[in-house]
Amino acid sequence: MPPFLSSFSLLFIFSSVSVSSRLTNSWNYTAKVPLEGTPFRLSTPLIGEDGKIYSCSEKTLFAFESNGFIAWSLDLDFKCNVSMPPVHGGRGTMYLVAEQRVLKVNFLKMGTSESATQVFFGPGPGQHKPGEIIGVAVSTLSSLVFINVKNRGLFAFAMHGQLLWSVGPVLDQFGYRQGCRRTVTDCYFTSVPVIDQCEASIYISNSQGELYSLSIRSPHFNWIQDFSSFDKVYTVTPGNNGRLYLIIPFKAFVLALDASSGNVLWQGSTGPLCAAEYAPVVDSNGWISVGSLDGFVYSFSPTGTLKKFSNSATLDSVIQVSPLLACSGYAIYISQTKMSGKIIHTNGGFTYVSAMKPRTAVFSLLVPATGSIYWSESYPGQFSSLLSQSDLQHFVLDESLLLALVSAASQKLASSCSQARPKPPGLYTGKYLTRYINYGILK
Ligand SMILES: *[C@@H]1O[C@H](CO)[C@@H](O)[C@H](O)[C@H]1NC(C)=O
Ligand SMILES: *[C@@H]1O[C@H](CO)[C@@H](O)[C@H](O)[C@H]1NC(C)=O
Numbered sequence: 001m002p003p004f005l006s007s008f009s010l011l012f013i014f015s016s017v018s019v020s021s022r023l024t025n026s027w028n029y030t031a032k033v034p035l036e037g038t039p040f041r042l043s044t045p046l047i048g049e050d051g052k053i054y055s056c057s058e059k060t061l062f063a064f065e066s067n068g069f070i071a072w073s074l075d076l077d078f079k080c081n082v083s084m085p086p087v088h089g090g091r092g093t094m095y096l097v098a099e100q101r102v103l104k105v106n107f108l109k110m111g112t113s114e115s116a117t118q119v120f121f122g123p124g125p126g127q128h129k130p131g132e133i134i135g136v137a138v139s140t141l142s143s144l145v146f147i148n149v150k151n152r153g154l155f156a157f158a159m160h161g162q163l164l165w166s167v168g169p170v171l172d173q174f175g176y177r178q179g180c181r182r183t184v185t186d187c188y189f190t191s192v193p194v195i196d197q198c199e200a201s202i203y204i205s206n207s208q209g210e211l212y213s214l215s216i217r218s219p220h221f222n223w224i225q226d227f228s229s230f231d232k233v234y235t236v237t238p239g240n241n242g243r244l245y246l247i248i249p250f251k252a253f254v255l256a257l258d259a260s261s262g263n264v265l266w267q268g269s270t271g272p273l274c275a276a277e278y279a280p281v282v283d284s285n286g287w288i289s290v291g292s293l294d295g296f297v298y299s300f301s302p303t304g305t306l307k308k309f310s311n312s313a314t315l316d317s318v319i320q321v322s323p324l325l326a327c328s329g330y331a332i333y334i335s336q337t338k339m340s341g342k343i344i345h346t347n348g349g350f351t352y353v354s355a356m357k358p359r360t361a362v363f364s365l366l367v368p369a370t371g372s373i374y375w376s377e378s379y380p381g382q383f384s385s386l387l388s389q390s391d392l393q394h395f396v397l398d399e400s401l402l403l404a405l406v407s408a409a410s411q412k413l414a415s416s417c418s419q420a421r422p423k424p425p426g427l428y429t430g431k432y433l434t435r436y437i438n439y440g441i442l443k
Pocket of ligand 1: 111
């Protein structure tokens with residue numbers, strides 16, 4: 001853990017019952033509530049194109065409506081990895097990582113005689129496991145699936161399952177070694193592959209801090225850039241606008257790269273960030289936004305001009321979950337958590353944030369390019385009273401799931417996604433949630 005990161009966790013726990021569903025390949029859902037044990041933990045959510053929120057828990061994939069009720073669930077044969085969100089696969093399909101396998105889920109087969117799930121990548125019964133799956137990416141435009149397997153390399157598959165190519169972090173071309181410049185020992189791809197739809201490229205980094213751009217069609221390196229002088233740990237976000245962004249969380253740094261060369265265009269600083277896998281959002285105006293533990297959203301214009309935003313008293317707020325892009329493409333949903341105690345201090349060039357006891361979360365819709373904030377909603381509040389009566393009461397709710405629900409609920413009410421001015425989610429009325437428990441840990 002880097003020194004400047006405070007170590008606290010925020011969990012919104014409603015109750016301690018668990019739910020299980022027992023319907024395979026069916027759109028039916030019957031809630032069985034055993035009333036014992038700990039609430040189920042849900043994976044990082046994916047907001048589907050249908051506005052549903054997809055998340056898995058143990059051996060079940062759930063599709064939630066934005067009001068927190070389960071639309072349907074599907075039993076899986078393997079326990080899914082909750083640290084990886086499901087990946088949208090286009091046309092009723094989704095990919096999930098479960099027990100060192102990649103599962104393909106085909107919703108259109110649900111309720112038919114065919115199985116809705118299949119092992120897309122991974123061992124059959126009695127076969128050796130291929131190794132730890134670090135990440136999956138899908139290019140729906142070109143119908144390709146990319147899988148990074150630790151120490152094995154990057155594998156490209158056609159959606160029907162045929163292996164097209166694979167590549168490791170080192171290529172010998174014309175007598176030159178490309179990749180793992182320092183040493184090939186212990187050098188492997190460490191990141192979730194990300195796809196740049198505009199460049200038809202895929203980006204992946206290795207354990208030495210080198211970033212690769214590959215053509216999605218062949219195992220060919222477009223370029224390799226070494227960012228280890230900044231850090232070996234960073235996240236990569238394509239702008240799909242000729243730019244590529246690196247967030248270096250431990251240094252609280254944003255780098256904008258030229259997607260065609262990997263050269264640095266500009267760099268900027270943010271406040272301290274919550275997690276090593278921090279993901280920013282890039283909106284349709286080309287602004288990149290990052291939420292910081294100091295309570296501010298840092299938004300950079302395409303040329304690197306910084307604007308800082310806050311919609312609540314930043315003095316006692318932190319932002320610990322990544323913003324989400326609204327369906328209009330121009331606005332972002334943010335969640336600021338009000339804490340009952342927060343201390344920021346600097347030491348040796350690092351900023352440390354310590355915070356404890358989250359009290360409320362404030363969700364807002366922000367347009368970074370104009371600085372307009374369209375609405376805000378507190379949690380607990382109207383929204384939570386609705387959720388408290390929904391199926392979600394049986395799960396551990398974290399702030400990223402809440403933000404996904406809030407954004408899905410408000411987008412449902414926006415009459416058109418092309419509007420840059422979605423309406424507030426004024427749907428929910430009801431009594432204040434009283435079973436709300438929260439806690440923070442200050443280490
Ligand atoms: C739900 O299950 C019941 C009983 O098994 C069945 O009659 C009904 O058709 C199912 N509904 C759907 C939408 O599958
Ligand atoms: C989930 O995936 C991450 C990333 O590959 C891995 O570090 C972790 O061990 C996995 N968890 C389980 C339970 O397999």
